[in-house]
Amino acid sequence: MASSIPTTTSGFRIDLTAGSFDGLRLDPSMPVAPLGPQDCLVAMHAVSLNYRDIAMPLRLYPAYTKEDVVPCSDGAGVVVAVGSDVKSLKVGDQVCPTFFQDFEDGYPTKQSRASSLGGLNDGVLRKHAVFGEKGLIKVPKFLGAKEASTLPCAALTAWNALFGVEGRALKRGDWVLTQGSGGVSIFALLFARALGAHVVATTGDKGKEKRLRDLGADIVLNYREDPKWGIAAKEYIERQGGTGAQHVIEVGGETSMEQSLKAVAPEGVISIIGFLGGEAAAGERRTGFWDCFASACLVRGVLVGSKRQFRDMLAFMEEKGIRPVIDGKTWKLEQAREAYEYLRAQKFFGKVVIEIEE
Numbered sequence: 001m002a003s004s005i006p007t008t009t010s011g012f013r014i015d016l017t018a019g020s021f022d023g024l025r026l027d028p029s030m031p032v033a034p035l036g037p038q039d040c041l042v043a044m045h046a047v048s049l050n051y052r053d054i055a056m057p058l059r060l061y062p063a064y065t066k067e068d069v070v071p072c073s074d075g076a077g078v079v080v081a082v083g084s085d086v087k088s089l090k091v092g093d094q095v096c097p098t099f100f101q102d103f104e105d106g107y108p109t110k111q112s113r114a115s116s117l118g119g120l121n122d123g124v125l126r127k128h129a130v131f132g133e134k135g136l137i138k139v140p141k142f143l144g145a146k147e148a149s150t151l152p153c154a155a156l157t158a159w160n161a162l163f164g165v166e167g168r169a170l171k172r173g174d175w176v177l178t179q180g181s182g183g184v185s186i187f188a189l190l191f192a193r194a195l196g197a198h199v200v201a202t203t204g205d206k207g208k209e210k211r212l213r214d215l216g217a218d219i220v221l222n223y224r225e226d227p228k229w230g231i232a233a234k235e236y237i238e239r240q241g242g243t244g245a246q247h248v249i250e251v252g253g254e255t256s257m258e259q260s261l262k263a264v265a266p267e268g269v270i271s272i273i274g275f276l277g278g279e280a281a282a283g284e285r286r287t288g289f290w291d292c293f294a295s296a297c298l299v300r301g302v303l304v305g306s307k308r309q310f311r312d313m314l315a316f317m318e319e320k321g322i323r324p325v326i327d328g329k330t331w332k333l334e335q336a337r338e339a340y341e342y343l344r345a346q347k348f349f350g351k352v353v354i355e356i357e358e
């Protein structure tokens with residue numbers, strides 16, 4: 001136990017009725033929950049933003065969000081006090097709260113899904129927070145707090161997409177198709193290259209093409225200039241002797257699925273992750289049953305990942321020396337709204353991070 005435990009802290013809440021970033025409110029005297037025997041008090045040092053975090057106040061998020069929720073799932077900090085029964089963590093440990101506070105291993109359940117942070121339950125955009133020991137993971141010091149803050153949702157989702165299906169885990173020499181230069185996609189690119197797999201990356205921003213190549217993408221296609229980027233990806237892979245992408249990181253959603261199904265290899269995996277492209281316009285063709293049938297692939301919805309997968313990912317990152325890609329601009333807690341606007345403008349590259357000073 002540490003001696004002085006704050007009873008209040010500062011942090012943000014979202015007033016969902018605003019329907020805009022006006023709903024983000026800084027509360028300078030937010031109560032800190034009492035420390036139970038199995039809890040740890042964490043001083044948050046960094047929070048990273050995901051598309052989900054901006055989708056909630058804009059009411060674009062497709063799942064229920066608790067009114068007045070403390071937003072954001074991804075952060076890192078240091079344990080400053082532990083309850084009497086805590087065994088695996090001690091004061092001074094660098095930790096990340098896990099996206100699902102109650103998901104040790106296996107497949108998602110009703111219970112694990114109900115334990116997500118920053119939507120159904122208060123998240124990490126605050127200076128101090130109490131988490132159960134099982135909802136925290138120790139992060140080795142080879143990663144700094146800003147880097148560690150990017151892992152719980154963005155990195156783990158990419159990891160689960162590439163390695164989460166038994167018998168279909170990404171292998172050296174396989175092909176991965178990533179979409180755009182956001183958090184999940186860049187992690188997938190980093191993991192794939194570290195393993196010796198090949199990557200076809202896409203972007204809608206000409207200025208980001210070289211940066212994706214510099215990270216190791218074999219080829220970068222522009223999804224705005226070439227709406228048939230999935231066909232182009234498959235043709236490119238075939239010219240290199242492959243049969244298509246063994247893994248597709250589907251973050252565009254309904255509007256990009258048709259091209260993903262063109263790019264995927266027979267028996268490849270399309271991981272349905274996001275919905276950045278919104279809904280297909282009225283009259284626009286939607287993919288469905290026959291498209292999946294004809295592509296002879298596995299289409300799989302991904303829900304972040306478990307704590308066991310998080311441990312595996314950390315071990316892989318440490319072994320391969322993988323460091324998250326963080327955008328050049330970082331923000332302070334008081335500037336959270338500007339950081340949200342910055343994410344929405346999509347001019348960033350990699351992860352947008354908010355630093356939290358003590």
Ligand SMILES: NC(=O)c1ccc[n+]([C@@H]2O[C@H](COP(=O)([O-])OP(=O)(O)OC[C@H]3O[C@@H](n4cnc5c(N)ncnc54)[C@H](OP(=O)(O)O)[C@@H]3O)[C@@H](O)[C@H]2O)c1
Nearest residue numbers: 051180181182183184203204252274275276277303304346
């Ligand atoms: N299922 C899950 O467990 C899970 C977990 C994490 C995220 N997600 C979802 O996955 C999606 C990505 O999340 P994120 O946090 O990585 O996003 P993000 O970091 O905000 O990524 C935004 C970037 O994606 C690219 N992009 C935008 N529209 C696109 C489109 N129609 N097609 C392809 N790329 C597009 C743009 O990059 P360029 O400028 O390079 O084009 C943009 O800068 C979101 O929908 C999010 O809600 C789901």
